[in-house]
Amino acid sequence: MEIPILNLSLAKDPTTRPQLLKDLYDATFNIGFVYIKNHSVPNFTIDNLTDFLPKLFDLPNSSKSTLSKINSPHFVGYNGYAEEKTLGKQDLREQFDFATELDVVYDENAQVEGGSGRDFSKLYWRLRGPNLWPDEGDLPGFRRVFEEYHDALSKLSFEFVELVEEAFGIPKDTFKDFFVPKQQVSNGQKSKSYLPPQHRIKLLKYPATSNPSGQGVGPHKDSSGWLTFLYQVGTEPGLEVLTKTNTWIPVPPIPGTFVVNFGNAFEAATEGAVRATVHKVKAPVERDRYSIPFFMGLPLDLRVSDIRACMPESVRRKRGEVEGDSKGEEVEISKFLDGRWDCLGESQLRKWIRSHEDVGRKWYVDEACIHVKSLPQRERKLGCPSRHPESFSQKDASPPKPNEMIKLFDLAILHSTKRV
Numbered sequence: 001m002e003i004p005i006l007n008l009s010l011a012k013d014p015t016t017r018p019q020l021l022k023d024l025y026d027a028t029f030n031i032g033f034v035y036i037k038n039h040s041v042p043n044f045t046i047d048n049l050t051d052f053l054p055k056l057f058d059l060p061n062s063s064k065s066t067l068s069k070i071n072s073p074h075f076v077g078y079n080g081y082a083e084e085k086t087l088g089k090q091d092l093r094e095q096f097d098f099a100t101e102l103d104v105v106y107d108e109n110a111q112v113e114g115g116s117g118r119d120f121s122k123l124y125w126r127l128r129g130p131n132l133w134p135d136e137g138d139l140p141g142f143r144r145v146f147e148e149y150h151d152a153l154s155k156l157s158f159e160f161v162e163l164v165e166e167a168f169g170i171p172k173d174t175f176k177d178f179f180v181p182k183q184q185v186s187n188g189q190k191s192k193s194y195l196p197p198q199h200r201i202k203l204l205k206y207p208a209t210s211n212p213s214g215q216g217v218g219p220h221k222d223s224s225g226w227l228t229f230l231y232q233v234g235t236e237p238g239l240e241v242l243t244k245t246n247t248w249i250p251v252p253p254i255p256g257t258f259v260v261n262f263g264n265a266f267e268a269a270t271e272g273a274v275r276a277t278v279h280k281v282k283a284p285v286e287r288d289r290y291s292i293p294f295f296m297g298l299p300l301d302l303r304v305s306d307i308r309a310c311m312p313e314s315v316r317r318k319r320g321e322v323e324g325d326s327k328g329e330e331v332e333i334s335k336f337l338d339g340r341w342d343c344l345g346e347s348q349l350r351k352w353i354r355s356h357e358d359v360g361r362k363w364y365v366d367e368a369c370i371h372v373k374s375l376p377q378r379e380r381k382l383g384c385p386s387r388h389p390e391s392f393s394q395k396d397a398s399p400p401k402p403n404e405m406i407k408l409f410d411l412a413i414l415h416s417t418k419r420v
């Protein structure tokens, strides 16, 4: 089996569009991975950014530590080599995380305005905020080039989602409307509660290793964003995708293409019609490998169940109709249909805290404790059987262990409704 290459220019001609949509449907339903070519992102926008990558990763350690993720409550910034793990094993890569440059909206004392307002006291709103930018003197022009790339990919992601909607018979603009409600835009005004999406971009370096079985990144489904647009720089292979028959197939770089795959939220929202496919990267042995995944943003205060409610029955039934009782797939999806994972902001914050406990500990423990303190005794005990969560914020207390912290956050996030 091979990953299909879709020629997006066929969408422009009404005589070729139907075949493109059919191919997109088949690839999305059966594999969940496609290459796209003849997309709207100019070559120079890509080249300008990729030219910076070796220089960016060669910044001195002093600059890298100023840019360290520990300095940002928004989970942006630098992570050193092999600092992250997937499935308990070190990922042999280095990374800079960026996001759409946004103002901070989190306000622990926010008041919800009647009906349509947003409750910015929710912990997950703290994910939004500015980037940690390298010093302009160190990398002149980097920020401009990066922002151009971000904007081009943002545009591409909305164009592509429209094609997916049409391919699956999902009403046009369903996904866009979660960010920009239609009626409010059509009369020239944006709603008070309009918020631009926060996309995430990783700049990744997988240094060449002498270990041929090294894990660049372990097997995972993407849990950031609706869907991912991956640019593989150069010719170094390594990306592999798990097929339905449990075999790994390579997804080598193809010049001029992006690789597109879907995140857990999209899979859950379509009840599995769109697949979120497991993939991994092998660490390169000959040359360093660079790549740039762009994760299209999610509306944080939306619930998967709200999105599911906008999906036509025909989409929601699709996976079951074709795969009947193939249980593996159903079990996976049903995990995301579990109410505890329903709010997208909550599952995003959980994901970030789990992968960066140090950042969670530094920036979220106090807030989490405030939320937890307001819970009835019985619920507090349920969440943290070993210790009272209040004790974490006391001066002389030992810091929470990773497990305790995750429990604390689960409890705080799940219950972070307005405090009284």
Ligand SMILES: O=C(O)CCC(=O)C(=O)O
Pocket (backbone or CB within 6 Å): 202, 204, 217, 222, 230, 232, 239, 279, 280, 281, 291, 292, 293
């Ligand atoms: O580097 C790649 O090719 C893929 C990276 C990836 O899957 C991820 O960061 O989620």
Ligand SMILES: [Fe+2]
Pocket (backbone or CB within 6 Å): 220, 221, 222, 279
């Ligand atoms: Fe991924």
